[in-house]
Amino acid sequence: MSTEDYQLSKEDSDGTCFSCSTNLDGSRLFTNFRVCHMCGHHFHLSGAQWANFLLDKDSFQEDDYTVSGLDPISFGGPRNYRQNVLDAQRKTGLSEAAFTGHGTFFGNEVVFAALDFSFLGGSTGIVSGERLARAFERAADRQAPLVTVLSTSGTRMREGLLALMQIPRVIVARQKLTRRRVPHIAVLADPTTGSSYAGFVNLADYIIAEPNALIGFSALRSISEREAVPEGAHTAESHLRNGLIDAIVSRHELQPFLGQILDLLTSSYELRMKERLDTAPRDFSSLEAWRTVQLSRHSNRPSTYELIQRMATVYVEIHGDRSGSDDSAITAGFGLVGGEAVVIIGQVRPSEEAPKSGYISAGGFRKARRAMVLAQKFNLPLITFLDTKGADPSLAAEEDGIAAALTRCTETMLALKVPTLAVVTGEANAESAVSMGVADRVLMLQHSIYGVIAPEDAAKILYRDISQADEVAESLRITASDCYDLEIADEIIQEPDEGAHTDHQEAAYFLRRALVRHLVELTDQRTSDRLAARRKRYRSMGNSSSLVRNVTERSVGKFLERLEEYFPRRKKTTKRPAEEYTDRSEIPF
Numbered sequence: 001m002s003t004e005d006y007q008l009s010k011e012d013s014d015g016t017c018f019s020c021s022t023n024l025d026g027s028r029l030f031t032n033f034r035v036c037h038m039c040g041h042h043f044h045l046s047g048a049q050w051a052n053f054l055l056d057k058d059s060f061q062e063d064d065y066t067v068s069g070l071d072p073i074s075f076g077g078p079r080n081y082r083q084n085v086l087d088a089q090r091k092t093g094l095s096e097a098a099f100t101g102h103g104t105f106f107g108n109e110v111v112f113a114a115l116d117f118s119f120l121g122g123s124t125g126i127v128s129g130e131r132l133a134r135a136f137e138r139a140a141d142r143q144a145p146l147v148t149v150l151s152t153s154g155t156r157m158r159e160g161l162l163a164l165m166q167i168p169r170v171i172v173a174r175q176k177l178t179r180r181r182v183p184h185i186a187v188l189a190d191p192t193t194g195s196s197y198a199g200f201v202n203l204a205d206y207i208i209a210e211p212n213a214l215i216g217f218s219a220l221r222s223i224s225e226r227e228a229v230p231e232g233a234h235t236a237e238s239h240l241r242n243g244l245i246d247a248i249v250s251r252h253e254l255q256p257f258l259g260q261i262l263d264l265l266t267s268s269y270e271l272r273m274k275e276r277l278d279t280a281p282r283d284f285s286s287l288e289a290w291r292t293v294q295l296s297r298h299s300n301r302p303s304t305y306e307l308i309q310r311m312a313t314v315y316v317e318i319h320g321d322r323s324g325s326d327d328s329a330i331t332a333g334f335g336l337v338g339g340e341a342v343v344i345i346g347q348v349r350p351s352e353e354a355p356k357s358g359y360i361s362a363g364g365f366r367k368a369r370r371a372m373v374l375a376q377k378f379n380l381p382l383i384t385f386l387d388t389k390g391a392d393p394s395l396a397a398e399e400d401g402i403a404a405a406l407t408r409c410t411e412t413m414l415a416l417k418v419p420t421l422a423v424v425t426g427e428a429n430a431e432s433a434v435s436m437g438v439a440d441r442v443l444m445l446q447h448s449i450y451g452v453i454a455p456e457d458a459a460k461i462l463y464r465d466i467s468q469a470d471e472v473a474e475s476l477r478i479t480a481s482d483c484y485d486l487e488i489a490d491e492i493i494q495e496p497d498e499g500a501h502t503d504h505q506e507a508a509y510f511l512r513r514a515l516v517r518h519l520v521e522l523t524d525q526r527t528s529d530r531l532a533a534r535r536k537r538y539r540s541m542g543n544s545s546s547l548v549r550n551v552t553e554r555s556v557g558k559f560l561e562r563l564e565e566y567f568p569r570r571k572k573t574t575k576r577p578a579e580e581y582t583d584r585s586e587i588p589f
Contacts, residue, residue, distance in 0.1 A: 017041055033251045042190065042210045042251055046092070047099030047114035050149045054255060055112065059103035063138065064131040068095050072126050075158040084120065084158075092119050097152070098128035100135045102144065106259050108266070110147055111139035115196060117151035117189075124196055125156030129166025132200070133173035139184070140176040145262050146184045150201060153219070154194020167199040174200055181377050183265040185258060188236065188245070190214050202322060205374060206261055207245040208254070209236035215245070243320015243327075243363065261316055264334040265378050267341035287447070290470035292479045293455060295447035296427045300501040302508065304331060304346035304385045307425060310508035311515070312337050315344065321370055325363030329388065332371035337383070338516040340523075343375035345436055347388040349426060359392040360432045365405035368436055372412045381419040381519055384436040386450070387426035410435040414538065419522035419530065421515060424448040424480070424489070425500075440534050441518045442488060444480040445511065446495040450488065451478035488541070491518075 015025050019041035024030040027037045033053075034043040045053065051060040071082040089095055097119040102111045113135040115122040124132070132148075139146035156163040177184060186204035188197075191214035198217045201207065209215060213236045216223075220234050232238055239245045249257045287295075295301070308315055312335035320326035331346045345368045350358045368384075375382040391402055413420065413436060422439035428450040437450075444450060455473040456466050463472075483489040493514045500507035522530060 018043070029252065035251050040211055040250065042212070044117060044151065045189070046118055047094070047116040047149070050114050051099070051101060051103065051112050053251075054147065054149075054258070055103035055105055055110065056107065060101055060112065061103060062099070062101040064098075064100045064134050065095060067127055067130050067134070069125075069127045071158075072162055073158075073160045075160070077158070081158040088119050092116070094119050096127045096131065097122045097124065098131040100131045102138065102142075105145075105147070105262065108262070109142060109144040110262075111135055111142065111144050112147050112149075114149040115152040117153070117191070120156070121154075122150070122152035122196075123154055123156045123163075123194070124152065124166050125159040125163045126166065128156075129163075129169045132166075132170045136170065136173040136177050136184075136200075139182055140180045143180060143182055145182060145266060146177065147187065147258065148184070148201075148204070149187045149189060150192045150196055151189040152192055152194060152196045154196070164195065167195055170200045171203065174203055178377070181379065183262065183378065185261060187254070187258075188213055188215055193217065193219055202244075205265070205377070206247075206318065208247050208249050208257070209239065209245050211236060211248055211250055215239050240319060241326065243325050243367065244322060246317070246319045257316075260314060261334065264314065264316065264336065264341045264380075267380075287479075288470075289449075289473040289476075289479050289482075290455070292447050293427075293449055293473050295499045295501070296449045298499065298501040301426055302500055302504040304348045304387055304425065306504060307385065307508055307511060308335065308344060308346060310505060311512045312342075312344065313339075318367070318371060318374070321363045321366030323363065323366060325361065325366075327361045327364030327367060329358055329360045330364040330367050332367055334374075334380070335383075337512070338519065340381070340519065341378075342381045342383050342519075343371050343378075344383050344385070345371050346385040347428075347432070347436065349387050349389065358389045359394075359397075360388055360390070361392045361397055362400040362402040362405040365391075365402065365409040365432075365435060369405070369409045369412050372409070372416060375418050376416050379418055381421070381523065382413070382416060382439075383515060383519075384413075384420075384422045384439065386422060386424045386428035386433045386437050387448075388429055388432050389427070389454075390429040391432040406431055406435050410438060414438050414534070417527055417531065419519065419525075420534075421518055421522070423493075423511065423515070424450045424483075425511075427454075429454060438538060440522055440530055440537075441490045442483075443491050443493055443514055443518070444483055444489045445493050445500060445507070446480055447499050448480055449478040450480075450483050451476050 016023055017036040017039060019036060020039040022036055022038040024036065029035050029037040034045060035041070070085050075081040094116060097115050098113065099116055100113045102109065104110065113132055115124065115128065136146060174184070184204045186201050186207045188201070188207065188209040190210060190212065192201070193214065193216050197215065214220060214234060215236055216234045220229065223229055223234065236245065236248050240248055247257070314336040315333055317331060317333035329348050331348055333344055335342050335344045347360065372382060391397070391406060420439035422437040422442045424444040426448055428437065428448070430452060433450065455469040455476060458472045458476060459466050459468040462468070477486065480489060480492045484492055491514060494510050496503040496506045
């Protein structure tokens with residue numbers, strides 16, 4: 001779609017930028033997008049301009065223009081409300097702040113709705129509420145994605161409590177959209193505050209904001225009257241940092257970005273395999289457990305971000321848990337693997353890309369759960385990458401509800417109806433790994449580990465001596481071979497000869513091949529069969545052995561203990577003895 005097709009008027013501008021006073025004459029960025037080429041200030045667009053800018057040329061058709069009203073409660077006061085509405089209609093050419101319709105976006109039908117700030121500050125009243133509700137219902141009925149663009153100041157005060165009741169009115173209509181699994185993408189322009197932001201906007205599947213847009217529930221003025229407001233607060237940027245929106249996208253990049261998201265959420269493609277590949281297990285048990293631990297933590301081992309980027313042709317991140325945090329220890333989003341749209345969740349160990357990650361916070365588990373819910377809603381397979389130090393052990397995390405967040409994450413993944421795949425790529429520790437690892441298939445890279453506790457921590461507890469970590473590592477049975485033998489892992493994925501750290505591209509290639517094969521197999525299964533197999537798998541995991549086996553194991557155990565007394569084992573040594581280090585993060589690689 002050529003940007004020249006959507007040259008926008010210079011209305012409301014005297015030829016200079018409001019923000020930096022730059023002369024805008026001759027600026028293609030301003031002419032085509034109403035964005036200052038110098039400072040990036042985004043000028044206001046009307047609802048009609050947004051529709052013409054975003055949708056295919058000449059495809060937009062307005063709906064609901066006959067839904068109108070003037071003064072539902074005969075508001076009395078110093079100003080004539082009815083006259084104010086009539087004046088706004090004459091000035092803007094609109095009959096209400098809500099502007100709704102439908103059209104095509106890159107050839108596919110979409111439903112469009114906007115709240116136009118130029119009409120009484122984009123405030124919502126009875127008429128706007130009805131139009132928005134109809135837009136949600138129209139999208140649900142037509143199975144067409146809904147795109148909303150908001151520039152609003154809140155509720156229409158002079159329509160009284162009826163105006164406030166438009167929040168549940170629109171949300172009730174939105175529930176129909178959710179039941180039909182139709183995506184809703186919200187775009188927030190400057191400003192977006194008040195009831196709409198606190199209502200249906202925060203229920204959108206994906207929220208995009210324009211740079212520097214004023215965003216929030218309360219008006220900035222009312223906040224500043226009560227407390228000092230730091231610079232940059234109440235903006236798109238602060239909301240992204242706090243995980244309250246998913247992305248900030250400049251207007252000239254918005255069309256392709258929206259197209260990418262909608263392609264992923266409405267994908268109708270599934271993987272198919274021409275022939276079944278030989279999956280006979282190979283023997284990967286040659287390395288000692290402690291050496292495998294060291295390789296799983298290698299400083300140059302490919303990170304989750306890198307594996308995703310090398311493996312997925314498209315990856316669009318979601319941000320945050322919509323509760324005020326965006327944990328960098330978890331990445332999540334929509335991706336394209338082998339031509340099939342999937343949801344990806346990755347545990348991110350500390351690296352140059354994510355130096356603050358490591359322990360997963362309550363917000364990290366909530367973000368992962370949000371991604372799982374989106375996978376279920378849009379019927380997309382889920383892939384998780386496990387590589388974490390564990391859950392945040394701090395008091396702050398406890399008070400933030402980390403235990404409940406972790407449990408709900410585990411429960412949600414177990415209940416998903418879509419195919420699920422978990423891959424241990426590095427060091428998967430404790431409950432935090434399990435919460436995102438209860439999948440239909442669990443794969444492990446050759447030199448990864450998966451355990452209840454780190455060997456060093458276990459050695460401190462059992463022996464009060466970290467030097468015993470290498471021996472404890474053997475006993476914990478945490479290697480890929482051990483997990484395969486225990487039927488926790490379904491397949492061990494080959495790594496390059498010396499380990500994944502020596503060739504990131506080859507490691508990603510081996511991983512991608514295995515993931516695609518398992519995705520095909522899982523997608524081919526009936527949902528009921530897949531769910532039954534998953535329930536059976538985790539219901540019987542670690543099944544209690546028979547009485548005869550118990551007696552036999554106890555007898556063998558006592559015999560080995562007696563043997564140990566007469567022939568004590570020599571302690572194994574390694575090139576990098578654990579006893580030299582007081583903390584596993586200090587171990588050099």
